[in-house]
Amino acid sequence: MSDETQPNGEATLRVLAMPSDVNINGDIFGGWVLSQMDIASGIIAAQRAKGRVTTVAVDAMQFIRPVQVGDILCVWAWVERVGRSSMGIKIEAWAVRHRRGVSEKVTEAVFTYVAIDEDGKPRAVPEEDAAWPPR
Numbered sequence: 377m378s379d380e381t382q383p384n385g386e387a388t389l390r391v392l393a394m395p396s397d398v399n400i401n402g403d404i405f406g407g408w409v410l411s412q413m414d415i416a417s418g419i420i421a422a423q424r425a426k427g428r429v430t431t432v433a434v435d436a437m438q439f440i441r442p443v444q445v446g447d448i449l450c451v452w453a454w455v456e457r458v459g460r461s462s463m464g465i466k467i468e469a470w471a472v473r474h475r476r477g478v479s480e481k482v483t484e485a486v487f488t489y490v491a492i493d494e495d496g497k498p499r500a501v502p503e504e505d506a507a508w509p510p511r
Contacts, residue, residue: 385454416451446474
């Protein structure tokens with residue numbers, strides 16, 4: 377687990393947890409949080425891949441604390457590794473607690489993406505300094 381006092385990576389997504397997103401216990405569904413993390417990490421993966429990507433795995437998902445209605449879920453992400461066609465994107469989700477105004481890490485994970493072409497076939501991840509969009 378990384379530092380618990382400050383997020384790592386790039387601030388990628390902020391979303392308000394709403395009453396429609398709760399489970400039977402009154403906490404926000406873990407699946408809703410996972411979905412927000414997939415959206416945020418997909419943004420980072422697509423930027424790095426300079427095009428389409430697809431999620432192929434969620435590794436090391438760890439729920440640390442629940443998210444409550446009214447919390448602002450802030451997702452931070454960064455490229456952890458790049459292979460030929462795949463990328464590992466590390467994600468931390470933090471909740472800004474609506475009643476206290478403090479931030480707490482609520483979950484973290486590594487999502488694996490594969491860069492794909494227009495036909496949905498794997499393609500190589502371009503070099504980091506490659507021009508985008510392609511000419």
